[in-house]
Ligand SMILES: [Fe+2]
């Protein structure tokens with residue numbers, strides 16, 4: 302189960318695929334950002350031995366996804382360049398508390414929710430895509446992001462008792478759904494539809 306508080310509107314995927322160039326460029330940036338977030342945690346918590354190997358592996362996988370996206374863009378003659386990101390991740394992570402270890406717990410849970418939303422949306426894109434190559438690509442990514450969701454959740458469980466993790470995850474999931482419903486749609490993977 303993906304722990305999301307609200308499902309994406311089914312109309313989102315056809316709308317996103319209708320702006321495929323924008324969606325693919327944004328997606329490439331999201332994979333790069335996912336790798337960057339994992340690497341930042343390696344810098345922020347060098348003393349926490351339990352997170353180093355799993356996050357290093359996760360960052361490598363996100364960079365492989367990034368390279369796959371670059372290849373996809375090149376095949377389609379689309380340029381990767383500067384890009385204005387969706388406010389989704391930034392607004393989601395505003396709810397992270399300042400004091401440790403709550404801060405790290407919240408970071409893990411926010412990352413778990415971002416992975417869950419990516420996974421859900423890759424599933425919708427895989428179903429809606431008419432191009433079988435693109436559909437297969439989204440299906441493979443979906444498996445990886447589901448695994449990443451599990452990695453972040455198990456890291457969260459290593460920090461706090463089960464009931465505390467579950468309660469905080471529910472709160473952040475509600476917040477995630479509200480942020481998503483509010484985010485403007487402009488071909489972003491993690492935006493609402495308006
Ligand atoms: Fe990824």
Ligand SMILES: [Fe+2]
Pocket residue numbers: 335363416445446449
């Ligand atoms: Fe991921």
